[in-house]
Amino acid sequence: MNSSTRYELVSRLNGDPVFGALKSNSERIAYLLEKAISFEQLKELVRKNFSKAWDSSRKSSLLANRYYQEADTCFKTERLDAALAAVHKAILHTSPQETAFVRLFAHKWRIHFHLKDYQAMLYSAEVCFDLQPCVKYLLLKVHSMALLHQFSSAIELIDQVIGSQGLGEFTLKSKSQKAKLADFKREILELSKRKNDGSMSVAPLQKSAEPYFSHQLASSVKIVNSPVVGRHFVATQSIPKNVVILRERPYSLVLELDYWKTKCANCNHNLGHKFFPCAYCTEPIFCNRACFQAAYQVYHRFECGLASLARSQMTMSAAHVFRIFSRMGPLEAFDVEEETNGAYSIDQYLAEFGEDVDVPEEQWTPAQKAKKYRMSSILWHHDEKHNGYYNAQHCVVAVEVAVLLDLIHHFRSRRPGRDFLVAFASRVLVNMRRITFNVFGWHEYRESAEDDWSTRGHVANCQCLVGSLINHSCECNVSWGWTDGMITFTTKRAIAAGEQITITYGPGKGMTHYKRQERLNYYFFACNCNLCLKDAKMGNNLRCRQCDGPVVFGSAQNKEPQLNGKCISCFEKYENFEEAVKRLTEVKKTISDLANLTTVFQSENILKAAAKLLADLVDLSLPESEPICRSVLLSSVIFEQSSHLLTDDAQKLELALLFDRALPRSIPKHLLGEKCLRSLKFWLTVLLKKTVHHSVGVAVEKEEEEDREQLNRYWEAASKLKRRFLNAVETVNKDSMTADIVKQLVSDAYLSVQ
Structure with missing residues (x-):
């Protein structure tokens, strides 16, 4: 369906109180199909979009011929870049089964020759020879090798063809062909002598094909389970900086439309000069015929001509689910998840993956596909935590995906009935939510702005089965990045044994906590x-x-x-959370009102109220809180201005100790005004009068009957206040005037008690 129809359905459901009161996905989807739109109506809308998408993406010989004429005209007028762009469009609209396809690549070879792009020449020649083995295209390939100074490789190829073994299914049919190749071989030998003064150049060593793997997990990390943080990674030993701890091939990767012409839709490598289209539609591009065949076998045959529809008119998560269900088979995916029902673990997956699933996906058996899908089905989905609008949107899109899957796979002919359709769409919805919470964004810098993160390009969203289990930290110790469609996790710093492995899900140090x-x-x-x-x-x-x-x-x-209302350290619920927040707000406001009142009027009742409020602050909140610190300093002003009413030394000392508990270790710089510092001096003086002077170890006011433990409490509090002064000096050391005030206040406090 188009976006306007989808929006209308979502808005109608979101504003429906009956829909909002429903508790399960099955109830919501059943209500949608009964009250908002029927399955047949929805199927007809999707079918129209289906047909429209296919009409716009199917190949056209008329367009191919038009683009070829354009390419030929541009080539003759030496507009080579325009000619190359036109021949690519012509290739896109031509099937590899047509003879014109090879001729277009031969024309592409000629354009690259004039552009002196010899690597692209070799690629075009290889495509021609792969699809139509003959001497003509073999010569193009050998010629390209010679221009790349790959003389030894070119001569070896000629010898292989001239020899009795031939080259694959290609063999020379006449002596004249052999003579022609022999002549070309002599020309290459002469060329190599001129270019290299008699020495032979060899082709650069090709990297050996890396063994296929789903993931490579370092032995220095393991996955553990915790009732607080769930499944997560920890280091089993100390790990140095810049060590790769995990490489993984995504289970599902959906390219953004902007990258369909620059990334291979199978291996996800940069295409560069490579350009091999689908044999049946004009949408994705592949490295070569092998990549196309692998992708077509695994998933593209189900979305051929529909990929742009799935990506542009559906959400990212819907496109992933459509592809995953198609790869597995819609009914097979449904049955595997029903059978698993949470009775599967990452430990089982890790134990199984090395047995037989570490082969390319096109070689997977149904049992191997089930292992992968079973692992994806146990990732978190937070299904029950969405609100009304998202419930409406997800229900509409899930039913739309289910309808599209039925149009492609015709699964309802095997499982008819409304109840199964509702259950199937519910399963689609949960998987969409699972994708949403377990994808990695693949980003790349634009070539023109490599240092500007804001201009990065979003290449794809990818689901990783093992990497998805790494938890978040805003001060993470592991970074992750992409290389040709593979995700790599690398340590950012040294990690101690037993430390949790963390990455960032987006937020970092540069953002506020909010x-x-x-x-x-x-x-x-x-x-x-x-x-x-x-x-x-x-x-x-x-x-x-x-x-x-x-x-x-x-x-x-x-x-x-x-x-909400839970401690973010231990995740225990705070009882009567709302009431406590309300009480703390009232306490702060009352302290502010009393501080204003004390400037014109002092009384013992105000002092008693302020003492009670200060005790409430200590009880309700943490001293590091800046709003609390501000209120504590205001309460100090109340006590200082009413100090003549504080005649009881024991009361003064207890208030001083309470004040010490209420203050943070380091007072924020913007709160270090002169009033604040003078208040600190007041309490420091109170404490010092009851304390042993640290430098000489002599009691300033000696009381024989004083309990030594109580005296130590006073001295500890005084020492903390002194440290706060010293921290204040360091904090404001650039402001000489404020620093001088602090130093003078400390000096005055000590002199006043000597």
Whole structure:
């Protein structure tokens, strides 16, 4: 269906209270097919799009001939780049089964010859000889080798053809052909002598084909399971920096439309001068005939002529699911997932993958396909955590994918009935959500701006079965990148044994905590890496009753409701979360009001209220929180301005200790005003009067009956306050005036108690 029809259906469902009240995907999809649009209506809409897409992507001999004439005209007028572009369009509209296809590549060879692109010449000659072995195209190939100074390889090829063994199915049919090749061989020998002063050049060594593998996991890491963070990787030993710990071939990779003409649709290598189209449609491009045949056997035959429809008019996740189900077989995929039903683990997959699935996909047996699909089916999907709009959108797209799969595979003829259709579409929906949360984005810099990350190109989205289990950290220790369609995970720094392996899902150090959590909302979790814990403690938070960790509020609320009101350190729920947030807000406001009131009026009642509020601050929140630190400093102003009413030394000391507990180790620079520093001096003086002077070890105010343990408490608090002054000096050392104030206040505090 087109985007306007889809949008209309989604809007109608999203505004329907009955649909919103439904609890399961099956109920929602059944309601969609009953109340919004019938299966037959939807099938007719999809069929029209199907036909339209195929009409626009099928090959046309008329267009091929027109582009060939254009290429010939451009070539004759020496507009070689335009000629090359036109001949590529002509090739795109010509089937490899047609004789014109080889002639077009011969014309392409001629254009590359004039452009002096000898590597592209050799490729074009190889395509010609591969499809139509004859002396004419063999000579093109040998000629290209000679221009590349691959003299030994060219002579070896000629000798092989002239010899009795021939070259594959190609053999010379007459003596004149042998004589022609022998003459050409002599010319190459002469050319090699002139170019190399009698020595022979050899073709550069070709890299041996790398053995096929699904993934390569280093022995220095392993996968473990935890009730808190789930399945994740840890280091089994110390790992140095810049070590590859995992290489993986994506289980599913869908190229963006912009890269269909620059990346091979099978191996995902850069095409460069290579250009081999599908035999039946004009959409994807491949490296060579072998890549086309492999892709066609695995998945392209199911989406030939429809790939642009699947990618441009469906969501990314829908395109992945359509391809995965087609590769596996829609009913086979449904049955495997029904049988598995969560009773499968990554450990089983890792134990099995080395047995017989490490071969190219076109060689997989049904049992091998099932192993891969079974592993993909146990990845997280967060199915139950979506809201009304996304439920509506996903239901519409899932049914659309199910209809398209039926048009291609005709699975409803084997499993008729509305109930199965609803169950199948529900399975499609869950897999779409699974894709969404387990894909890696493949990006590349534009050639014109290699250092500008904002101009990077999005090449593809890819699902990796093993790499998807690596957890996120905003201060990750592993980076990942792409090389010709393979994803590689490399350590960014040295990793200690037992340390968790982490990557970033997007957020990093350059973002605020709010922005990072906003991005992570997409994945329905709150990050508790060191950076996020530090930032969470500095923002609005409650003190966790279990571990003293931060329970964040007032920032980006997590899309998973169960995480709101939980400590991001231990993930324990904070009881009466909303009431505690409300109480903390009231406490901060009351302290601010009392501080303003104290400037004109002081009383013991205000002091008692301020002391109670300060105790509430300590109890409810963490001292690292900047909003709390600001309120604590305001409360200090209240006590300082009403100090003449504080006649009880014991009360003063307890307030000083409470003030010490409420302050962070290092006060933020923007809070270090003169009022703040004078308040610190007030409490430092109070504590020093009850403390042994550190430098001389003599009690300033000696009390024989004083308990030594209590005295140590006072001294420890005084020492902390002194350290805060010293930290303040370091923080503001560029501001000489403020630094001088701090130093003078410390000096005054000590002098006042001597």
